[in-house]
Amino acid sequence: MPKLVGISYFEATGKGVREAGEELNINVHYDGPTSAIHEDQVRMLNTWMA
Numbered sequence: 001m002p003k004l005v006g007i008s009y010f011e012a013t014g015k016g017v018r019e020a021g022e023e024l025n026i027n028v029h030y031d032g033p034t035s036a037i038h039e040d041q042v043r044m045l046n047t048w049m050a
Contacts, residue, residue, distance in 0.1 A: 001041060002032040 002010035014030040021028030029048070033040030 001044065002030070003041075004036050005032045005034055 002014060004010065010032065017030050018028050031044070033044060
């Protein structure tokens with residue numbers, strides 16, 4: 001999970017993560033909040049694990 005989406009640095013790392021996932025034949029879900037508030041990251045993680 002990136003700190004937030006919509007930032008070119010994190011978009012580039014997401015591209016690398018997705019490419020590595022394809023090479024390793026694993027599913028990658030790369031998403032993050034739209035603000036740099038850690039509570040938003042926690043909320044997303046809790047949703048994914050529910």
